[in-house]
Amino acid sequence: MTKDDCKKLVIDIISDIAPDEDLTAIKPEIKLRDQLQLDSMDFLDIVMELRKRHGIEVPEADYSHLASLESCAEYLTPKFATKA
Amino acid sequence: MKDSHYDVAIIGAGMSGLAAGIRLAHFGQKVCIFERHNAPGGLNSFYSLGGRKYDVGLHAMTNYVAPGVKGTPLGKLLRQLRIEREEFALCPQKQSQVSFGPRGEATLKFTNDFAVLEAEVAAKFPTQADGWRKLVGLVKTYDDVSLDAQPLSARAVVGRHITDPLLTDMIFCPVMYYGSAQERDMEFGQFVIMFKALYLEGFARPLDGVRVIIRVLLDKFRAAGGERRMKCGVQQIIEEQGKAARLVLDDGTEITAGHVISSIGYPETMKLCAPAHTAEADANTGALSFIETISVFNRQPSEWGWGDDTIIFFNDSARFDYARAKEQVDIRSGVICLPNNFDFAGAQLPEGLFRVTCLANYDLWAHLPEEQYQADKKRWFEAAVHSARRFLPAVDDAVLAQAQLTTDMFTPRTIRKFTGHLNGAIYGAPHKIRNGRTHLSNLYLCGTDQGFLGIVGAMLSGISMANYHVLQPKG
Numbered sequence: 001m002t003k004d005d006c007k008k009l010v011i012d013i014i015s016d017i018a019p020d021e022d023l024t025a026i027k028p029e030i031k032l033r034d035q036l037q038l039d040s041m042d043f044l045d046i047v048m049e050l051r052k053r054h055g056i057e058v059p060e061a062d063y064s065h066l067a068s069l070e071s072c073a074e075y076l077t078p079k080f081a082t083k084a
Numbered sequence: 085m086k087d088s089h090y091d092v093a094i095i096g097a098g099m100s101g102l103a104a105g106i107r108l109a110h111f112g113q114k115v116c117i118f119e120r121h122n123a124p125g126g127l128n129s130f131y132s133l134g135g136r137k138y139d140v141g142l143h144a145m146t147n148y149v150a151p152g153v154k155g156t157p158l159g160k161l162l163r164q165l166r167i168e169r170e171e172f173a174l175c176p177q178k179q180s181q182v183s184f185g186p187r188g189e190a191t192l193k194f195t196n197d198f199a200v201l202e203a204e205v206a207a208k209f210p211t212q213a214d215g216w217r218k219l220v221g222l223v224k225t226y227d228d229v230s231l232d233a234q235p236l237s238a239r240a241v242v243g244r245h246i247t248d249p250l251l252t253d254m255i256f257c258p259v260m261y262y263g264s265a266q267e268r269d270m271e272f273g274q275f276v277i278m279f280k281a282l283y284l285e286g287f288a289r290p291l292d293g294v295r296v297i298i299r300v301l302l303d304k305f306r307a308a309g310g311e312r313r314m315k316c317g318v319q320q321i322i323e324e325q326g327k328a329a330r331l332v333l334d335d336g337t338e339i340t341a342g343h344v345i346s347s348i349g350y351p352e353t354m355k356l357c358a359p360a361h362t363a364e365a366d367a368n369t370g371a372l373s374f375i376e377t378i379s380v381f382n383r384q385p386s387e388w389g390w391g392d393d394t395i396i397f398f399n400d401s402a403r404f405d406y407a408r409a410k411e412q413v414d415i416r417s418g419v420i421c422l423p424n425n426f427d428f429a430g431a432q433l434p435e436g437l438f439r440v441t442c443l444a445n446y447d448l449w450a451h452l453p454e455e456q457y458q459a460d461k462k463r464w465f466e467a468a469v470h471s472a473r474r475f476l477p478a479v480d481d482a483v484l485a486q487a488q489l490t491t492d493m494f495t496p497r498t499i500r501k502f503t504g505h506l507n508g509a510i511y512g513a514p515h516k517i518r519n520g521r522t523h524l525s526n527l528y529l530c531g532t533d534q535g536f537l538g539i540v541g542a543m544l545s546g547i548s549m550a551n552y553h554v555l556q557p558k559g
Contacts, residue, residue: 018163020154037154041164041547044556048111 001080003073009080010072013049017042028069050076055083090116090311092554093331093341095318095356098126099539100531101347102301103546106165109308111555116341117310120317120334120504124302126347127503127510127532128539130295134490136435140502141376141494141510142294143395143421143439144287146262147280147540148176148196156285157540164547171300175426177287177394182254186400188475192254196286205251215245224284228276229536229544231519231552238275239268253404258282258397260406261419261441263537265370265511267407274516274535281538287394291428297539321346321357321527328357328527343554344524347531347546350513351506353522361523370509371408373496375444377465381436381487385422388484389477390438396420398475409445413464415471418442435489440472446496446508457497465493511537520549528553 007028014036015023021036032038046066050056056079058066065075092108094101097119108115123129129140147157151169162169176196184190192208194201205216219242227233238256246252259278264270270278290296305312313333320332321344328344346353351365385391399417406417421439424432452460473479496508505512516535520528530549531542 016166019168020152020159020163039155039160041160041551044551045164048555052111 001077003077006073006077006080007069009054010046010069010076013046013053014038017045017049026069028073031067032069033067054080056080088337088339090114090339090341092116092343092345092550093118093318093339094345094347095331095353096126096347096531097124097312097314098347098531099128099297099301099542100534100546100549101126101345102298102305103161103165103543104345104347104530104550105310105312105546106301106304106308107547107550108554109305109310110166113554115310116339117305117312118316118318118331118333119312119314121502122315124312124314125294125298127505128294128298128542129502130293130298133492136380136490137293137295138378138492139293139295141441142289142539143419143423143441144177144289144426145174145294145297145540146278146282146285146287146538148174148286148288150176150196157281157536157544158285161540161543161547164551165301165304165543167300167304173290173292173296174288175291175428178425178427179393180258180287180395180397181393182257182397183475184250184254184257184399184404186474188398190250190254194283196288198284201283209248209251212246212248212251215247216251219245223276223279226273226276228273228280229548230273231548233273233518235515236272238270238272241272242275249403253399255279256406257399257404257417258395258419261397263511263541264406265372265509265516265532266514267371268405271516271535273518274537277535277537277541281541287426289423289426291426291431291433293423294539301543318356321353321524323357323359323524326523326525328524342526344527345520345530345546345549345553346527347529349505349531350515350517350529350533352504353527353529353533357524357527364523365506368513368515369506370512370514371446371507372406372511373408373444373446373449373499373508374441374510375413375464375468375493375495376439376441377468378492379438379469379484380489380491381438381484382489383436383487384432385424385436385438388479390422390479391425393420394422394425396472396475398472400471400474406443409443409448412445412448412460413468414443414445415464415467418468418472420472420475436487438469440468442468442471444496444508446500449496449508450500457495461493461495465491505532520553 354361354365499508512532
């Protein structure tokens with residue numbers, strides 16, 4: 001899996017959690033919170049959907065890695081690789 | 085053979101129990117909702133009578149915001165339950181008002197646009213404008229969903245900003261009628277929740293009423309893999325080593341669950357526990373109950389000039405007295421709902437509906453012999469309707485009588501029977517348990533007695549408790 005594939009999976013999750021957000025113009029390096037209206041409940045859902053859909057665990061201490069699309073890809077791509 | 089162990093057992097298929105169930109089932113928990121009645125919805129259910137469909141109690145769904153407005157409870161709820169806004173098919177109110185004085189001499193109009201209320205306050209209470217602004221500012225920034233906030237008196241906090249007793253009472257009247265379980269005052273966090281829900285956000289309903297919302301919840305729960313057992317209440321929660329070890333169902337069978345979430349109310353839950361916690365239950369049982377009349381007409385209310393207001397909160401006493409009624413019903417104040425006056429985008433309810441809600445006294449209704457009960461119902465129906473009509477354009481008694489197709493009415497006794505709430509206390513216990521914790525480590529409360537009010541609040545309560553106690557990885 002490439003980082004771009006990983007970003008796409010994260011966007012898929014966000015589009016299901018927050019269908020009322022426009023995800024077409026997300027800037028990967030900018031914090032998701034600064035471009036979208038996402039609160040802590042929504043971030044919890046991203047973590048839980050990662051577990052549910054892809055079997056990936058994100059411990060609470062690592063939540064900060066989910067801040068931007070870029071940091072998500074950085075952090076999650078190796079996890080997907082280990083799984084595959 | 086039905087399963088007898090669940091990850092989570094939920095007691096009650098009302099708004100909060102269903103919402104908790106959806107969250108938990110969606111994330112793979114094996115969850116079952118146990119409901120004593122055959123109909124889901126709890127305090128906001130529906131029924132059929134004489135070929136007509138009625139909603140129980142619900143006047144309007146509060147917390148309405150227009151599509152595109154983000155960061156409010158409605159948006160959070162839709163996201164958390166993966167519901168699309170269109171599924172609720174919400175139609176906004178036209179306008180509502182608070183109407184005080186023997187004939188509605190003092191009024192405050194409000195709509196789903198907060199600017200309307202602000203202009204009303206500025207025009208009618210010019211000396212209070214500064215205090216009003218400060219109060220609104222405080223409400224907007226207050227963390228009303230904090231699960232561990234210290235309780236504050238809303239009367240005391242509001243009193244620091246609003247000094248005119250009439251304006252104070254007019255602000256409190258709708259806020260209390262739509263959610264306060266406490267007499268004369270309420271906890272400030274609860275006041276903020278209701279102030280936002282009613283004034284800063286607003287009212288709406290689906291054309292077909294609350295059943296639309298309940299159906300969406302049931303469908304989501306089923307699709308997520310949740311199990312539901314109807315006509316199957318929980319009669320006992322058996323305690324062992326500080327935990328809810330087993331649940332005894334109404335049919336005598338037992339089940340076990342890793343977590344138990346009870347939506348049936350604090351004192352009601354404490355009394356289910358074995359050993360029972362009766363003293364705690366008695367110390368936190370609500371005293372406020374209500375009656376509601378429903379009149380069905382073969383005319384649209386607009387024909388009588390009743391076509392503007394969706395909800396009217398009325399009061400004729402010198403000070404608004406939100407307290408347990410001294411007689412069977414206190415008709416000095418109440419709430420009128422005209423469900424035809426939502427903006428149904430061209431559609432309309434087939435018949436005219438007129439509902440009146442007033443405070444009532446459970447004890448004076450609970451033990452009446454049947455004949456007396458029926459006679460008192462009839463008498464108070466007339467009295468409540470008569471009192472409420474003072475706040476609407478005058479219509480001849482004979483005209484109304486001729487247009488009236490049927491009526492129905494609930495009393496505190498009806499509430500007790502169908503919701504199980506002790507004392508017929510719709511809004512439950514006066515002291516809310518914000519974090520939902522109980523004396524048992526795996527038993528939590530959600531719904532009315534957790535304290536997020538209104539039906540959006542109830543659903544958010546179920547969501548929050550499911551997240552906080554079951555889903556959220558412990559850090």
